[in-house]
Amino acid sequence: MSKVYRTFRMALHALRRNVMRAILTTLGIIIGVAAVIAMMEIGNGSSSAIQSTIASMGANNLLVMPGTAASGGISFGAGSTMTLSPQDSEAILRECPAVRNAAPVVRARTQIVAGNRNWVPMYIYGTTPDFLAVREWTELAAGETFTDRDVRNGSKVCLLGQTIARNLFADESPLGKEVRVKNVAFTVIGVLAGKGANMMGMDQDDILLAPWTTIKYRVSGSSATVANQSAAASSANAVNSLDQLYPSSQTSLYPVPSDTEAADTPLPVRFTNVDQILLAAQTSAEIPAAIAQVSALLHERHHLREGEADDFSIRDMTEMMKALSSTSDLMKTLLLVVALISLIVGGVGIMNIMLVSVTERTHEIGLRMAVGARARDILRQFLIEAVILCLAGGAFGIVVGRLCSYLVTKFLHWPTLTSLTAIVAAVAVSASVGIIFGFYPAWKASRLDPIEALRYE
Amino acid sequence: MHLIELQDIFKTYHLGEVDVPVLKGISLNVELGELVALMGASGSGKSTLMNILGCLDHPSSGTYRLDGEEVSQLSPDGRALLRNHKIGFVFQGFNLLPRTSALENVVMPLSYSNENLTERAGRQRGTELLERVGLGDRMHHEPSQLSGGQQQRVAIARALVNRPRLLFADEPTGNLDSKTSKEILEMFQRLNREEGLTIILVTHDAGIAQYARRTVRISDGLIVADAAGGAS
Numbered sequence: 001m002s003k004v005y006r007t008f009r010m011a012l013h014a015l016r017r018n019v020m021r022a023i024l025t026t027l028g029i030i031i032g033v034a035a036v037i038a039m040m041e042i043g044n045g046s047s048s049a050i051q052s053t054i055a056s057m058g059a060n061n062l063l064v065m066p067g068t069a070a071s072g073g074i075s076f077g078a079g080s081t082m083t084l085s086p087q088d089s090e091a092i093l094r095e096c097p098a099v100r101n102a103a104p105v106v107r108a109r110t111q112i113v114a115g116n117r118n119w120v121p122m123y124i125y126g127t128t129p130d131f132l133a134v135r136e137w138t139e140l141a142a143g144e145t146f147t148d149r150d151v152r153n154g155s156k157v158c159l160l161g162q163t164i165a166r167n168l169f170a171d172e173s174p175l176g177k178e179v180r181v182k183n184v185a186f187t188v189i190g191v192l193a194g195k196g197a198n199m200m201g202m203d204q205d206d207i208l209l210a211p212w213t214t215i216k217y218r219v220s221g222s223s224a225t226v227a228n229q230s231a232a233a234s235s236a237n238a239v240n241s242l243d244q245l246y247p248s249s250q251t252s253l254y255p256v257p258s259d260t261e262a263a264d265t266p267l268p269v270r271f272t273n274v275d276q277i278l279l280a281a282q283t284s285a286e287i288p289a290a291i292a293q294v295s296a297l298l299h300e301r302h303h304l305r306e307g308e309a310d311d312f313s314i315r316d317m318t319e320m321m322k323a324l325s326s327t328s329d330l331m332k333t334l335l336l337v338v339a340l341i342s343l344i345v346g347g348v349g350i351m352n353i354m355l356v357s358v359t360e361r362t363h364e365i366g367l368r369m370a371v372g373a374r375a376r377d378i379l380r381q382f383l384i385e386a387v388i389l390c391l392a393g394g395a396f397g398i399v400v401g402r403l404c405s406y407l408v409t410k411f412l413h414w415p416t417l418t419s420l421t422a423i424v425a426a427v428a429v430s431a432s433v434g435i436i437f438g439f440y441p442a443w444k445a446s447r448l449d450p451i452e453a454l455r456y457e
Numbered sequence: 458m459h460l461i462e463l464q465d466i467f468k469t470y471h472l473g474e475v476d477v478p479v480l481k482g483i484s485l486n487v488e489l490g491e492l493v494a495l496m497g498a499s500g501s502g503k504s505t506l507m508n509i510l511g512c513l514d515h516p517s518s519g520t521y522r523l524d525g526e527e528v529s530q531l532s533p534d535g536r537a538l539l540r541n542h543k544i545g546f547v548f549q550g551f552n553l554l555p556r557t558s559a560l561e562n563v564v565m566p567l568s569y570s571n572e573n574l575t576e577r578a579g580r581q582r583g584t585e586l587l588e589r590v591g592l593g594d595r596m597h598h599e600p601s602q603l604s605g606g607q608q609q610r611v612a613i614a615r616a617l618v619n620r621p622r623l624l625f626a627d628e629p630t631g632n633l634d635s636k637t638s639k640e641i642l643e644m645f646q647r648l649n650r651e652e653g654l655t656i657i658l659v660t661h662d663a664g665i666a667q668y669a670r671r672t673v674r675i676s677d678g679l680i681v682a683d684a685a686g687g688a689s
Contacts, residue, residue: 006568006576017556367552370513371566371615372541374534450513454548 007377011385014361021353026393028349029433033397033426034404036339040422041405043335045415047328051284054327056136057198059317060100060284064088064277064294067311082273083311086212088301089277093130096293098286103131104274106212108220113180114168121164122206124181126215127278132192134280143175143190146211154213158186161207162194179208184218186210212274284325287316339429346393347433354386354441365445366453379446386438387431394430398423458525460622460655461487461510466519466529468505479505480516481678487657489622492649494658494669502678504627507659511544511625512536524622541569545616549628551608553600553615560596563587563614570619586614590644606637613644617654624648624656630665642668 015022069080089104106126111118125131128151132138138145146157158179165174165188174188186208195204281290291314298304298312358365365378405416468480479502487493497503508514509521512528513536521529528539540546553562563583567574574582587596590610600608609629616624626645630638646668648654658669666672674682 003568010568013557013561017554363552364554367548367554368565368569369537370511370540370546372537372569372619374537374569376534377569451508454552 007380007384008388010381011388014381014385015388018357021357022389025350025353026389026396028346029343029390029393029430030346030397030400032342032346033394033430034400035342036426036429037398037401037419037422038404038408039335039338040419041401041416042408042414043331044417044419044422045405045409047331048417049415050327050331054323055284058135059323060281060287061134061317062279062281062287062290062294063315064092064279064298065313065315066273066276067309067313081311083302084274084277085272086274088298089128089274091301092277092279092294092297095297096290098282098290098293099279100282101130101133101280103127103134103278104212105131105276105278106216106220107275108181108215110182110219112164112168112208114174114177117168119164119167121161121208122203124208124210124215124219126210126212126219128212131209131278134278135195136280137192137195139193141191141193142173143188145190146209151211151213153211154217155211156184156186156214156218157189158208158210159190159192160188161192161205163203163205164208165191181208181210182219184214186214216272216274291316339426343429343433346430347390347437350386350389350434351437351441354382354438355444357385358382358441358445361445362448362453362456365448366450366456369448369450370454375446378448379442382442382445383435383438386442387434390430390434390438391427394427397430398426401426459486459522460489460491460524461485462520462522463510464520464522466506466509466516466521468502468509468514469517479678480509482519483675483678483680485673485680485683487655489655490649490653491671492646492656492658492669494660494666494672495675496660496663496666496672497675498661501675503659503661503675506675507625507627507657510657511546512539537569538571541566541619542571543621543623545619545621545624547609547612547616547624547626547629549631551600551605551612551632553608553611555601556599558597558599559587559592559603559611559614560584562600562611563618566615566619572619583614583618586617587611590614604637605633606640609633609637609641610644613641613648617648622655624654625659626656627659628661629658630660630662638665 064084066081066083069076084104086104089102092099093102104127108124108126109120110124111120112124113119129145129147132145140159141162143159145159146155149155150157158181160168160174160179168174168179169177174191177188179186179188192205192207192209198204279290279294281287294314295310299310302311304311368378368381402418405418408414409416463483463485466480466483467478470477470479483506495503495507505514509516509529512523512531515531515536516529519529520527523539524543528536531539553559554565557565560580560583563586564579567579567582584593584596587593590613592607592610592614595603595607600611603611609632624645629645630641633641642665645656645658649656658665660666671685672682673680
């Protein structure tokens with residue numbers, strides 16, 4: 001124990017004898033470690049910035065669709081059953097910890113009119129205010145979003161995407177104006193910020209958002225009419241000459257009820273269904289957990305028995321997740337390579353100076369051997385000197401690296417992220433660099449012949 | 458029992474194809490407590506003999522018993538241990554560590570010793586030795602702040618720190634003026650007389666050999682004269 005302490009003190013003393021050189025030697029390691037730390041922090045920062053950008057494109061989103069209805073071997077395609085309820089959405093948010101936000105969605109596709117202009121938006125979504133949180137779209141260009149209260153009341157308010165606002169109102173502000181959707185007048189209370197096209201090239205700004213209750217009960221009537229709107233439209237087309245032979249609308253078997261009659265006897269609705277539920281997972285890493293939790297919850301809520309086919313399906317954005325992970329993987333590999341190169345350069349510097357030091361101190365080595373130092377004592381002494389240099393360099397490097405990344409954040413406004421891994425790795429690597437690159441000079445010193453070394457001038 | 462017992466020591470250096478015999482059969486006994494001068498011109502083999510006696514090198518053939526122990530075939534590590542315990546060296550060029558205080562220089566050999574002295578005990582011993590060589594007030598000076606004579610005295614203190622039986626002085630006064638040389642040589646005499654330390658002075662100067670009680674002359678790898686003499 002005291003021997004190690006003595007050697008350690010001896011090494012410190014030897015380094016103090018040539019402070020300037022020790023500092024210059026360490027500089028290589030300082031720069032190396034500082035570069036590693038700064039690179040890792042800046043890299044981590046930009047990596048997480050890129051990840052959040054990709055996440056805002058919807059990489060963390062999951063889509064729950066109702067299952068497929070089939071009748072007599074005829075499938076009606078995805079989403080054709082009516083099994084999802086708004087309560088499912090609330091339950092998911094409440095009971096699945098991996099889910100950050102959930103919003104039910106009711107879709108419609110129809111013409112909207114404002115003044116003397118009209119437009120058919122790509123998306124007319126009836127939803128809850130949570131929708132914007134799910135899509136990470138909470139910034140509005142103007143106005144404000146609708147509230148849960150609007151959803152409860154079925155208020156006739158809506159938010160417009162940039163594309164619709166431009167096409168219906170041109171340069172005017174749409175706020176407070178009226179937009180008619182299937183003859184239901186909505187007041188525009190907000191305009192969404194621009195989001196551009198999605199990965200498929202679909203214009204995401206071509207959207208009208210309203211409370212789902214309003215779309216469901218005032219616009220669509222029922223979800224089924226959405227699917228049949230084209231049939232309804234073509235039945236109105238009197239020009240079709242085949243209309244007489246193949247009537248697209250069925251002949252009514254019963255007398256058509258008058259409006260008063262219809263209002264008096266509403267169709268019994270077992271439960272309200274929504275077209276889909278949009279979810280956001282806490283992080284992209286928790287997507288598989290979120291899928292499992294939501295799946296289990298819906299099984300329970302829909303009373304599905306063991307072995308029974310799912311009446312819903314969950315989709316994730318696999319493509320985006322791949323892009324996300326490959327981006328950060330690439331970043332990390334790149335940084336690792338840069339880090340290794342700079343540390344190797346620093347290590348070679350240490351080896352160089354230690355070799356010079358051995359040559360210069362040949363006389364001292366000879367003397368130490370003459371008074372009884374064994375080869376291994378000399379080896380240990382020089383090795384410890386190299387390791388001390390590297391560790392000191394590592395410690396300073398951490399400080400300098402942290403400072404660099406701080407300055408970069410402060411003046412260049414690049415995002416940085418403190419990385420404990422980088423710090424631990426930098427210290428471990430600089431110690432091993434000291435041992436690896438310090439070994440050869442130390443071994444050379446220990447192999448000196450005491451007589452030759454004493455005679456060396 | 459003799460302290461040093463050399464029998465038929467040969468040392469041959471191999472320089473490429475050529476064999477250069479340096480020592481050609483040396484037999485020598487040195488008793489405990491002797492003060493011996495080892496004399497010879499340069500190239501006579503006296504340095505090689507001193508290296509073998511000081512266990513820095515091993516002979517090509519012959520036996521060397523130090524303190525009753527056969528040491529001619531020891532491993533380098535074994536010889537290092539032996540040097541540390543039984544032998545002290547004083548060199549012509551002092552060989553102090555630069556930018557290191559006198560005290561640190563003196564206690565340096567302790568770090569290679571098996572004795573396991575505590576830090577405090579080691580410093581205590583170093584302090585005593587420096588006081589004994591008359592440098593009690595220069596303990597924390599660095600070699601560059603000391604005169605030649607003072608540096609050599611630090612070197613003597615360092616040679617004694619492991620309490621050796623045997624002290625080698627290789628041209629100890631070669632770098633000193635005559636007055637300081639005299640002081641140093643008298644110190645050797647005093648150490649020999651008062652502590653019973655066995656000292657071997659290696660020199661080419663007959664004037665220095667005068668201080669020894671026995672003079673061994675070497676020429677061309679052989680002992681040519683071995684006589685008591687010189688001052689007492």
